[in-house]
Amino acid sequence: MPVEPPDEVSAHQQRVEHDLRRKAETAQLLLDAARYLGETLEIERVYDRFHELLADAIQHDGVVVSSFDERESVIRCEYAWVEGKHVDPASLPELKLSTAGGMQSEVIRSGKPLLENDVGGRVAGDEGGTFYDVDREGTVRKLPDTGPTHVQAAMMVPVKHEGRVVGVVQLMSDERTYTDEDLELVEGLVGQMGAAVRMARLREERGRAEASEAAAEAVAAEREQAARLFEAVGDGIFYVRRDGIVRFWNRSAELIVGLSSADVIDQPAAEVVPGWAAIEEQVAVTEDDSVPRVARVPVEVADRELWLSFVAVGRPQGVVYAFRDLTSERELEQAKSDFIATVSHELRTPMTAVYGAARTLMRPDVDLSSDERSQLLEMIATQSERLAQITEEVLLASRLDRGEIAVEADRVDVAELASRAVETMQPQISLAVTLDVPPEAWATGDLDRIEQILINLLDNAAKYSPNGREIRVFVSETDERVRVAVADEGVGVAASEQQAIFEKFYRVDPHLTQTPGGTGLGLYICRELARRMVGEITVESQPGEGSTFVLELPRG
Numbered sequence: 001m002p003v004e005p006p007d008e009v010s011a012h013q014q015r016v017e018h019d020l021r022r023k024a025e026t027a028q029l030l031l032d033a034a035r036y037l038g039e040t041l042e043i044e045r046v047y048d049r050f051h052e053l054l055a056d057a058i059q060h061d062g063v064v065v066s067s068f069d070e071r072e073s074v075i076r077c078e079y080a081w082v083e084g085k086h087v088d089p090a091s092l093p094e095l096k097l098s099t100a101g102g103m104q105s106e107v108i109r110s111g112k113p114l115l116e117n118d119v120g121g122r123v124a125g126d127e128g129g130t131f132y133d134v135d136r137e138g139t140v141r142k143l144p145d146t147g148p149t150h151v152q153a154a155m156m157v158p159v160k161h162e163g164r165v166v167g168v169v170q171l172m173s174d175e176r177t178y179t180d181e182d183l184e185l186v187e188g189l190v191g192q193m194g195a196a197v198r199m200a201r202l203r204e205e206r207g208r209a210e211a212s213e214a215a216a217e218a219v220a221a222e223r224e225q226a227a228r229l230f231e232a233v234g235d236g237i238f239y240v241r242r243d244g245i246v247r248f249w250n251r252s253a254e255l256i257v258g259l260s261s262a263d264v265i266d267q268p269a270a271e272v273v274p275g276w277a278a279i280e281e282q283v284a285v286t287e288d289d290s291v292p293r294v295a296r297v298p299v300e301v302a303d304r305e306l307w308l309s310f311v312a313v314g315r316p317q318g319v320v321y322a323f324r325d326l327t328s329e330r331e332l333e334q335a336k337s338d339f340i341a342t343v344s345h346e347l348r349t350p351m352t353a354v355y356g357a358a359r360t361l362m363r364p365d366v367d368l369s370s371d372e373r374s375q376l377l378e379m380i381a382t383q384s385e386r387l388a389q390i391t392e393e394v395l396l397a398s399r400l401d402r403g404e405i406a407v408e409a410d411r412v413d414v415a416e417l418a419s420r421a422v423e424t425m426q427p428q429i430s431l432a433v434t435l436d437v438p439p440e441a442w443a444t445g446d447l448d449r450i451e452q453i454l455i456n457l458l459d460n461a462a463k464y465s466p467n468g469r470e471i472r473v474f475v476s477e478t479d480e481r482v483r484v485a486v487a488d489e490g491v492g493v494a495a496s497e498q499q500a501i502f503e504k505f506y507r508v509d510p511h512l513t514q515t516p517g518g519t520g521l522g523l524y525i526c527r528e529l530a531r532r533m534v535g536e537i538t539v540e541s542q543p544g545e546g547s548t549f550v551l552e553l554p555r556g
């Protein structure tokens with residue numbers, strides 16, 4: 001027969017069962033809480049969910065979650081909910097950790113939770129702490145100065161991380177009191193909430209780190225882009241740090257100055273940048289937003305003088321220099337002014353002669369013999385021809401430049417043409433011109449233009465042979481070419497000038513009065529015409545012994 005258990009045994013059993021059930025429920029609740037809280041990684045949402053979970057488990061009229069900053073010893077509100085409404089945590093005052101009283105401070109100091117079912121009494125009796133009362137509108141009252149609190153009971157639970165208190169959760173009720181079981185449940189939930197907040201914080205930090213990494217990458221990419229741009233621009237760019245060390249030297253700088261960046265970078269500008277002293281002295285560094293001033297500086301590079309135009313912009317750590325090579329522009333300018341000087345000089349001489357002769361002829365008081373008259377007329381004719389020739393040369397050169405001269409590609413007997421040119425020129429040349437030509441030598445080209453070249457070469461040979469005895473003209477053939485050589489015994493051309501004399505306006509010694517007049521266009525015109533006939537013109541010469549100019553044309 002069944003034996004009835006004694007009363008106290010049954011009561012004990014009931015307590016155990018109740019306890020077990022409660023523990024199971026708590027465990028279930030915490031498990032759900034862990035999952036629910038872990039689903040979000042936004043801190044605000046974690047607090048909201050934590051509060052939802054609390055609302056289901058324990059009656060309360062207010063919740064405040066605060067963080068504790070150990071370094072500054074300050075307690076800050078992170079989340080507040082009072083009587084059904086969220087309160088902006090920033091509107092609540094920061095609290096200094098109190099060393100003696102205060103409920104939050106006690107929890108932080110001890111690391112243990114606190115249960116107070118007579119908050120009013122505690123506030124009245126606590127000398128060391130600071131107490132505030134917050135209503136649902138967020139109005140904060142300092143206690144007890146502004147009157148009694150309406151809070152009856154409060155639970156305060158520390159939030160811990162690796163054994164240290166990092167915050168406090170407060171739960172308040174105006175009507176009821178709390179039990180140890182309530183406290184235990186809140187502790188469990190706070191533990192879960194703390195973990196979820198930590199996860200969210202980590203995630204936030206990682207996000208921030210990723211964002212700053214991305215920003216750093218973007219800056220680096222921008223720099224690289226700028227560097228690539230600086231590499232690609234046609235202007236030379238270099239950067240000199242305030243301590244005088246070169247830190248950047250772009251491709252164009254390499255090309256213009258002829259120094260590789262490896263030779264220059266990390267070296268003192270004073271030692272590696274050609275003309276640095278002049279650059280530093282003459283180039284004004286713009287330090288503000290104003291437009292940089294351009295300075296032209298002649299810079300000696302190897303054995304060449306370059307004309308560089310510089311601007312310099314100051315940066316906090318150094319100066320960026322940008323420069324452009326104006327050497328060829330300057331040479332062109334120089335050539336232009338030389339040309340104007342040459343042409344006006346060249347024109348003035350025949351014009352003065354023509355003018356003088358005409359005036360003399362017109363003078364009624366001078367009785368001129370018919371011989372004298374015809375001499376003057378002869379001079380007018382010759383000088384007019386010279387004027388026409390100069391004008392012709394200038395016009396032809398500019399038409400060649402503009403590509404307006406077309407040349408024929410006919411079969412031309414250069415042997416016959418050379419003989420004819422010598423015949424034409426001989427009367428104007430005081431020297432003997434000898435001919436050494438085969439019976440015929442057919443080339444492809446433009447008869448008039450070849451003749452023009454030969455006349456020019458013969459004219460030069462005579463002009464630059466003040467003491468020469470003769471001029472020789474040879475015509476010969478190779479498999480593919482026909483060569484006409486005009487050799488003189490004149491002043492010759494130095495090796496260093498042998499390229500330049502074919503340039504436009506180039507004259508070896510334009511300022512020496514004893515050199516015969518000329519525009520410096522003759523050989524340029526010859527070279528350009530020869531090229532258009534797929535030929536070329538070259539010179540071999542020994543200064544003082546004479547020159548041989550050779551025209552080569554394709555065989556016809």
Ligand code: ADP
Pocket residue numbers: 460461464488490491492493501502506507508509517518519520521522523524547
């Ligand atoms: P120009 O004779 O009008 O000065 P060119 O173009 O024909 O111009 O010649 C350019 C320069 O080349 C001359 O100024 C002269 O110094 C040099 N030169 C040309 N032909 C000869 C030559 N046969 N002997 C020596 N120097 C020459």
